[in-house]
Every structure is written in C-alpha cells, then in structure tokens.
Amino acid sequence: MTERLAFYAAVLILVTVSSSPVRLLLEQSLVSHLLIQMPALVLCGWTIARRHRDAINRGRESFNVGGATGLSFALIVFSFWMLPRSVDGSVQNPLYEFAKFVTLPFAGASLALSWPKLPPLAIGILKCNLVSMMLVLSWIYTTSPSRLCNSYLRDEQDMLGQIVAVLAIGLGCLFGGSLFCGTTTIVRRKSATPIGSGGRE
Amino acid sequence: MRRTLFATCLVLAFGAAVLWWATSGLRAFTAETARRIAVLASPEPIPDVELVDGSGRSIRLSDYTGQAVIVDFIYTQCPTICVSLGDNFGRLQERIKADGVPAKLLSISFDLAQDGPRELSEYARVHGADASIWKLARPRNAGELRLLLEAYAVIVLPDGIGGFVHNAALHVVGPDGKLTGIYDLDQHNAAFLALRSFIK
Amino acid sequence: MAQANAPGTISAPSCPADGAVKLTMLLTVAVLLLMMAFGLTMRMAQGALIQIDPTIFYRLMTAHGIGMVGIAGMSGSAIMWYFLSRHVSLAGWVFWIHLGLFVVGVVAILGSIFIGGYAGAWTFLFPLPAISGGVWDVGAAATYLIGVILVGVGFLVYLVEVGRAVIERYGNFANALGWPLLFSGKQDDVPPPTVIAAAAIVVFNGISTVVGAAVLIISLINLYLPSFTLDALLAKNMIYFFGHVFINASIYMAVIAVYEIVPEYTQQQWKVSRSFVASWNAVVFLVMAVYTHHLFQDGVMPAWALVMGQIISYASGIPLLVITTFSLLTYLYRSGIRWDLASALLVTGIFGWSIGAVPAIIDGMISVNNIMHNTQWVPGHFHLYLLLGQVALTLGFSAWLTRTGVHASLSGWNARGFTIYLLGGMGFAIVFLVSGASSIPRRWATHLPEWHLQDQVGSLFALAAILGVGIIVLPITKRLVLSMRG
Numbered sequence: 001m002t003e004r005l006a007f008y009a010a011v012l013i014l015v016t017v018s019s020s021p022v023r024l025l026l027e028q029s030l031v032s033h034l035l036i037q038m039p040a041l042v043l044c045g046w047t048i049a050r051r052h053r054d055a056i057n058r059g060r061e062s063f064n065v066g067g068a069t070g071l072s073f074a075l076i077v078f079s080f081w082m083l084p085r086s087v088d089g090s091v092q093n094p095l096y097e098f099a100k101f102v103t104l105p106f107a108g109a110s111l112a113l114s115w116p117k118l119p120p121l122a123i124g125i126l127k128c129n130l131v132s133m134m135l136v137l138s139w140i141y142t143t144s145p146s147r148l149c150n151s152y153l154r155d156e157q158d159m160l161g162q163i164v165a166v167l168a169i170g171l172g173c174l175f176g177g178s179l180f181c182g183t184t185t186i187v188r189r190k191s192a193t194p195i196g197s198g199g200r201e
Numbered sequence: 202m203r204r205t206l207f208a209t210c211l212v213l214a215f216g217a218a219v220l221w222w223a224t225s226g227l228r229a230f231t232a233e234t235a236r237r238i239a240v241l242a243s244p245e246p247i248p249d250v251e252l253v254d255g256s257g258r259s260i261r262l263s264d265y266t267g268q269a270v271i272v273d274f275i276y277t278q279c280p281t282i283c284v285s286l287g288d289n290f291g292r293l294q295e296r297i298k299a300d301g302v303p304a305k306l307l308s309i310s311f312d313l314a315q316d317g318p319r320e321l322s323e324y325a326r327v328h329g330a331d332a333s334i335w336k337l338a339r340p341r342n343a344g345e346l347r348l349l350l351e352a353y354a355v356i357v358l359p360d361g362i363g364g365f366v367h368n369a370a371l372h373v374v375g376p377d378g379k380l381t382g383i384y385d386l387d388q389h390n391a392a393f394l395a396l397r398s399f400i401k
Numbered sequence: 402m403a404q405a406n407a408p409g410t411i412s413a414p415s416c417p418a419d420g421a422v423k424l425t426m427l428l429t430v431a432v433l434l435l436m437m438a439f440g441l442t443m444r445m446a447q448g449a450l451i452q453i454d455p456t457i458f459y460r461l462m463t464a465h466g467i468g469m470v471g472i473a474g475m476s477g478s479a480i481m482w483y484f485l486s487r488h489v490s491l492a493g494w495v496f497w498i499h500l501g502l503f504v505v506g507v508v509a510i511l512g513s514i515f516i517g518g519y520a521g522a523w524t525f526l527f528p529l530p531a532i533s534g535g536v537w538d539v540g541a542a543a544t545y546l547i548g549v550i551l552v553g554v555g556f557l558v559y560l561v562e563v564g565r566a567v568i569e570r571y572g573n574f575a576n577a578l579g580w581p582l583l584f585s586g587k588q589d590d591v592p593p594p595t596v597i598a599a600a601a602i603v604v605f606n607g608i609s610t611v612v613g614a615a616v617l618i619i620s621l622i623n624l625y626l627p628s629f630t631l632d633a634l635l636a637k638n639m640i641y642f643f644g645h646v647f648i649n650a651s652i653y654m655a656v657i658a659v660y661e662i663v664p665e666y667t668q669q670q671w672k673v674s675r676s677f678v679a680s681w682n683a684v685v686f687l688v689m690a691v692y693t694h695h696l697f698q699d700g701v702m703p704a705w706a707l708v709m710g711q712i713i714s715y716a717s718g719i720p721l722l723v724i725t726t727f728s729l730l731t732y733l734y735r736s737g738i739r740w741d742l743a744s745a746l747l748v749t750g751i752f753g754w755s756i757g758a759v760p761a762i763i764d765g766m767i768s769v770n771n772i773m774h775n776t777q778w779v780p781g782h783f784h785l786y787l788l789l790g791q792v793a794l795t796l797g798f799s800a801w802l803t804r805t806g807v808h809a810s811l812s813g814w815n816a817r818g819f820t821i822y823l824l825g826g827m828g829f830a831i832v833f834l835v836s837g838a839s840s841i842p843r844r845w846a847t848h849l850p851e852w853h854l855q856d857q858v859g860s861l862f863a864l865a866a867i868l869g870v871g872i873i874v875l876p877i878t879k880r881l882v883l884s885m886r887g
C-alpha cells in the first residue's frame with residue numbers, strides 16, 4: 001500500500017521537477033541543482049522501478065547477477081553528472097539537459113533493481129567509499145581557486161562544499177550507527193569451538 | 202553469471218568511453234578547461250561585431266587583421282578580478298612595447314548599463330592604457346553583446362549586489378581573426394608567447 | 402583441538418584462506434628482516450660507522466617507516482583473520498584480495514622510493530610529498546600515494562568483510578562489543594574475546610581508513626593541481642589520526658593471538674569480564690571522541706586541544722593494556738605454563754606493549770612544552786612497543802602456527818635466538834630513549850660527533866636484535882614453506 005503511494009508520489013514529483021518553472025528554479029542555484037534536483041530525479045527513478053521490480057526482473061535475472069550490471073550503470077551515470085563540465089552543460093545545452101532528465105531516473109531505477117541483490121560486502125564498501133568521496137568533493141568545492149562551473153557563483157560553490165561536508169559526516173554517523181542497531185538474523189555456527197577448551201575435553 | 206559478466210563489461214566499457222569523451226580524455230573536468238583545449242586544437246572564428254571606444258570611434262576586430270590581439274572582458278566597476286585583468290594587461294602592454302611584436306590589446310566591457318565612454322576612458326587612465334596598443338570598447342547593443350559573449354564563451358552572472366561574476370581570461374585572437382588560445386589571468390607569459398608565435 | 406604439547410600432527414581447524422595467512426607470515430618475516438637491515442644502516446650512518454648520502458638515508462627512512470607499519474598491519478590482520486574464523490564465517494577469497502592489493506601497493510611504494518627517489522617520510526605529511534627540492538618528481542610522490550591507497554583499499558575490503566561476518570553471527574555491533582554484558586550484565590551468548598576485539602577494531606580502524614582514503618586522494622589531487630591547497634593543520638590531523646589508529650590497530654589485532662593461544666597453554670579460557678568489555682569499548686569511543694572533535698574544528702587548533710588529543714589517544718589504550726596484562730599475569734601465575742618459543746614470544750609481546758606505553762604517557766604529558774616530541778624519545782617509545790610488542794606477538798603466532806606437535810621446550814637455538822632478540826631489542830630501544838632524553842633530534846641523517854657513541858651502541862644492539870630475529874625465524878620459515886607446499 002505504502003509502496004503504491006510512494007509510486008504515485010514519485011511520478012508526481014518527477015513530472016513537477018521536470019516542468020519548466022520548477023526546473024529553472026532549482027537550477028538557479030548550484031546547491032539546489034546538485035542536492036535537490038539531481039537526487040530527486042534518482043529517487044523518483046528508484047521509487048518507480050521498485051514497485052515493478054519483480055516484473056522488470058522476470059526473465060532478466062541472469063543479466064544482473066549480484067546486481068553487478070545495474071550498479072555499474074548507475075555508478076557511471078553518477079560519475080558523469082558529478083563532472084562540473086556536465087553540470088555546466090546541462091544548464092547551457094538543451095541536449096545535456098534532456099540527457100540528465102533521462103539518465104538520472106534510469107540510474108535510480110537500475111539501482112533499485114540491483115541494490116537488494118548486492119552482496120553485503122559490496123554495500124559496505126560502497127558506503128565507506130561514498131563518505132570518503134564526499135569528503136574529497138567537499139574539499140574540492142571549497143578550495144578550488146576558481147569557479148568550477150561557469151554558470152554559478154563562487155559563494156554557492158563554497159556553500160555546496162560545506163553542506164556536502166556536513167552530509168558526509170552525517171551519513172558516516174548514520175552508517176556507523178546502523179551497525180549498532182541492526183537486527184539481522186543471527187547465524188549460529190554449529191562448529192564454533194570454544195577456544196582453549198580443548199584441554200578440558 | 203556469464204551473461205552478467207558480459208553485460209557488466211559492456212556497460213563499463215561503454216561508460217569508460219563516455220567518461221573519456223566527457224572529459225576530453227581525462228584532461229578537462231570543467232567546461233572552462235574543455236573550451237580551452239578545444240580552441241587550442243581548432244581555432245574558432247569570431248564574429249566581426251562593431252564596438253565603440255571611449256571617444257565614440259568604432260572598432261572592429263577586422264581592423265586588426267594581420268595582427269594578433271589579446272581580448273579580455275571587463276566591467277569597469279569591478280572591484281576584484283577586472284582590476285587584476287587590468288594589471289595583467291598593463292604588464293602585457295609593457296612587454297609588447299619592449300619586444301616590438303605587432304600585437305594589440307582590447308578590453309571589452311559587458312556592462313552596457315553603466316559603462317559609457319567616460320567610464321571606459323577612466324579605466325584606461327587608471328591602468329595606464331596606451332591607446333596605440335591597448336584599446337577599451339563596448340558593443341553597441343545587448344544583441345551584439347550576446348553574440349560576442351557566446352563566441353568567446355564568457356558567462357556573465359549578476360552577483361546580486363550590483364556587480365557581476367564572469368569567467369575572466371586572456372583570449373588570444375590570431376592575425377586571421379580566429380580565437381586560438383585562452384589563458385588564465387596570471388598566465389600572461391604563456392599568452393605573450395602565443396602572440397610571438399604568430400611572427401614567422 | 403590439539404594442545405600444544407599433544408603428540409602427533411596438529412588438527413587445528415584450518416581457516417578460510419589458510420594459505421594466504423601463511424603467505425602473509427612469510428612475507429612478514431622477509432620484509433621485517435629487510436627493513437631491519439635498512440634500520441641498522443640508518444643507525445650506523447647516524448653513528449658515523451658508515452657513510453651514506455642523506456638522500457639515501459631519507460629514502461631508507463621512508464621505506465623503513467612505511468614498510469614496518471605496513472607489515473605490522475598486514476600481519477596483525479592475518480592473525481585476526483585466522484582466529485576470528487573460528488567464531489564467525491569469513492569468505493576466504495576476501496583475504497586473498499586484501500593480500501593481493503597489499504603486495505601490489507608495496508611494489509608501487511618501493512618503486513616510488515628506490516626508482517623514483519621519493520623520500521618524504523612514510524607519513525606523507527602535507528606538503529612534504531609535493532615539496533621535494535628537486536629530489537623526486539611528482540610521479541614518484543604520486544606512485545607512493547597510489548601505493549598507500551591500494552593498501553588502504555585492501556584493508557577496507559578486509560574490515561568490511563570482518564564487520565559483515567560479525568553482524569551475520571551477532572546481529573549487530575552492540576552485541577559483538579559485549580554491550581548486553583557491559584550495561585545489563587547479561588551472560589548469555591557473550592562473544593569471545595576475539596569477536597569483541599574484532600568488532601572494536603572494525604569500527605575504529607574502519608573510520609580511520611575512510612578518513613585516510615579521503616586525505617590520500619586529496620594529497621594526490623594537490624600534487625597535480627597545487628592551486629588546490631590543503632589546510633596544513635587539518636591535513637596533519639587527518640594523517641595523524643589515520644597513522645595512529647592504524648599502527649595501534651596492528652597491535653590490537655596481534656593481541657588476539659594471546660587471547661586464543663595462551664589458553665591452550667594454561668588450560669583456561671580467556672574470560673570476558675565486564676572490565677574487559679569496557680576496556681575494548683574505551684579504545685573505540687575515546688579515540689573517536691577526540692578525533693571527531695578535531696575534524697569538526699575549523700581553522701587554528703589551540704595547543705591545548707592538540708595536547709589533550711594526544712594524551713587521550715594514548716590513554717584510550719591504557720585500560721585495555723592494563724587489563725590484558727593483568728589477566729595474563731593471573732593466568733600465568735596459576736598455570737605452571739610450559740615455556741616454549743611461542744608462549745615466550747607472546748608473553749614478551751604483551752610486556753613489550755605495556756612497557757612501550759610508559760614513555761608514550763610521559764611523552765604525552767611533557768609534550769606540553771614540546772621538548773621531547775622531536776627527539777629520538779619518540780622512536781624510542783614506538784620501537785619498544787613495535788619491536789618488542791607487535792613483532793614479538795607476530796613471531797609468537799608464527800611459531801605457534803608452525804608448531805610440530807612435539808612439545809619443544811625453550812632451549813637450544815630457540816632459546817639463544819630469543820634471548821639475543823630480547824636483549825638486543827631492549828637495548829636498542831633504550832638507547833633511543835636515552836638519546837631522546839639528552840635532546841638528540843629524530844630524523845637527522847647526520848649526527849653531531851658527541852652523539853656518535855650512543856648511535857654506535859644503538860647499532861650494536863640493533864645488530865643483536867636482527868641476529869636474534871634471524872635465528873628465531875629460520876626454522877619457522879622453513880616449516881611455513883614446507884606446509885604451504887604440502
């Protein structure tokens with residue numbers, strides 16, 4: 001039920017952020033462009049795909065074992081839109097803009113299909129890497145001697161850098177904290193030998 | 202498993218190619234550097250827009266044919282970056298004089314609302330512009346300004362407190378009227394070397 | 402499980418990636434001897450016993466620092482892996498990846514130093530890698546940083562797998578860190594010491610690896626784009642955080658060998674008491690408290706904050722150290738333990754670690770006036786707890802791993818090697834401390850004539866330590882090679 005609600009909400013949001021006034025409004029500032037518009041596109045793609053996950057997956061499972069293909073696709077799309085050049089492009093070139101509105105929701109969708117299949121090891125590494133990369137990005141935004149995007153003001157770049165730093169630390173705390181309250185099913189090993197008890201048998 | 206491996210490799214290969222293309226071969230991460238690399242590789246023609254200088258005379262790029270010109274974009278009220286542009290132009294002017302290269306400097310104001318002939322002359326006086334080498338001018342109207350800004354890929358944004366933010370650079374236009382190189386403010390040495398390279 | 406003195410072959414359950422663990426121990430022994438030789442060369446150069454060019458000295462120092470720290474971390478991680486696999490199920494291939502990345506990283510690091518000439522010290526403190534005075538080029542510094550990054554990625558993969566396996570078995574880290582026992586005295590399904598230690602290490606080394614990765618990539622970008630500057634103080638804090646935590650973790654991981662092996666000798670399980678749990682939790686949370694505070698602080702850090710940070714980061718390990726040492730003493734007291742090479746080395750390791758902490762505490766207290774901090778007092782302190790602590794634990798584990806099943810009492814060449822190593826190592830570290838107390842600076846390639854005597858005595862002890870380690874590892878190496886073939 002909630003999934004259905006989320007689905008419709010996502011469709012609605014996708015349409016809204018794509019509409020000209022909202023699109024231009026969010027693109028007016030670097031911060032809202034990168035931290036609201038782009039994540040919204042990804043999230044909408046994720047939510048829409050999640051509802052039909054099974055239908056989409058059916059018959060295609062063998063192309064996405066362990067979520068490898070979908071994850072690779074998403075990571076490449078994210079890398080592309082992380083380039084300041086692409087951000088500038090999307091503001092100045094309608095073709096880039098169009099590509100952004102197509103690829104980001106698809107990246108979100110492909111992540112939604114792949115995430116549940118990812119091995120826990122991969123998820124852990126991705127999370128750690130995300131926090132590291134955000135710290136680096138924050139440093140790049142705040143210390144770059146020049147503006148990285150010609151379309152935006154320096155102040156916004158600084159602000160973006162600071163927000164990303166806070167987000168990185170927040171996410172780090174969240175990921176770290178979640179380790180402490182997980183309720184994963186506990187697997188007891190039959191063969192777990194108490195150590196040093198060898199001599200007592 | 203094998204299908205996934207194949208699909209993943211395909212996605213990664215395609216993705217790597219896209220990223221390679223999007224960064225001009227890992228050289229350009231910002232639009233600015235991308236533009237510089239592109240211009241260096243293939244010089245671009247610049248529209249021959251008519252400009253007006255401080256004493257009302259008209260100037261065109263075609264007036265300079267046969268000579269290299271370094272163009273920069275300014276607005277005279279600029280408290281920061283245009284001052285440094287002015288300083289760098291001043292230094293370039295000295296070197297051009299000393300070296301005797303047939304090259305000129307041209308500062309174009311994009312602040313049509315505030316920069317009239319008087320402001321341009323004042324800026325020239327403050328920075329010691331020698332009119333035989335360094336001229337200041339402005340386009341006649343907004344349409345032609347936009348044409349110019351587009352050609353040079355200069356983006357001007359109002360900064361919200363009465364001024365502008367713009368990408369400041371030294372644009373080298375060759376004797377054939379084509380934009381051949383874009384350099385950072387402080388790379389006046391590189392820009393000067395580019396000027397000299399036009400002398401056979 | 403077989404006892405150390407049971408006749409016949411050893412039936413210890415083999416761990417996933419058993420071969421990789423053994424290979425790691427072989428690698429450890431080889432790198433250890435090589436880096437010790439580098440150390441001896443440096444010490445002799447300081448004592449004017451030999452002449453080497455200062456540029457060579459700093460290359461050796463860089464290689465010695467990163468090589469020793471790297472191999473300490475690697476051997477520690479192998480020990481933890483080996484024993485943790487008794488309690489949770491680990492995927493063997495992950496350790497192979499960890500080892501593979503380590504080897505590739507080490508090759509890059511050695512290449513950057515001995516081919517590229519990088520000599521900016523192992524701590525790659527900003528802006529040292531970038532400022533070489535023309536001795537090395539950007540490529541060398543970058544190769545060095547990339548090498549360290551590869552090793553770091555290997556550790557990240559390793560830590561995440563350990564964390565995953567621990568959660569799979571214990572549900573979450575609160576359980577794995579023994580919180581139910583700590584806070585409400587619950588006695589059921591209390592994790593064994595190894596699991597508690599592993600969980601603590603994952604949290605605290607994991608955070609440092611994430612921070613370290615960021616600062617490494619930042620340093621790398623800064624090399625190529627110097628206009629992207631780095632706040633030197635912040636960088637220094639991040640690097641020290643990373644370095645400190647990493648090297649401490651290498652000991653904490655190795656201590657697990659004591660928790661798991663000593664009970665085989667004393668016939669008594671290592672007990673998980675509330676204070677034991679509390680001491681491991683202190684390691685995690687005190688250090689984190691200090692450094693998150695540092696990271697949040699922008700701009701200039703007041704001196705008192707630095708000093709406090711240092712004291713707490715040293716002090717955080719002290720409860721653990723005291724409790725481990727104290728428990729060890731009580732176990733030994735009642736047991737009538739039979740000494741052999743492995744048990745002797747393991748016990749030495751714990752005491753080396755404890756004794757090594759004393760100068761650190763003194764250092765932490767007096768660094769207020771910054772007198773000691775750039776003297777050889779500092780290498781004195783860390784050689785004590787590394788050479789006699791971490792290395793002793795690692796060698797003890799290797800000796801136990803390659804035990805023959807026939808109880809070998811500590812005699813013959815084993816005993817001689819052990820004694821020479823112990824005396825040599827002690828003497829070597831003490832000379833550093835004495836030199837530090839007489840204000841001889843650290844990291845100087847050339848020493849004043851009045852310091853030469855101390856340096857020469859130090860060299861002599863160093864030679865003894867190397868000799869002792871050589872005698873100890875010879876049979877171990879042979880058996881490791883044999884068991885890997887078989």
Ligand code: HEM
Nearest residue numbers: 437440441443444466469522523780787788843844863866
């Ligand atoms: C016989 C064995 C060893 C000898 C002869 C030796 C010698 C030295 C010398 C001469 C220095 C430079 C001291 C100075 O700053 O003036 C040094 C530094 C250092 N050693 Fe050792 N060492 C030995 C064992 C070890 C071990 C076992 C470890 C760690 C597991 C280690 C880790 C370090 C580190 C981290 C440094 C600091 C390098 C720097 O300042 O950048 N050493 N050693």
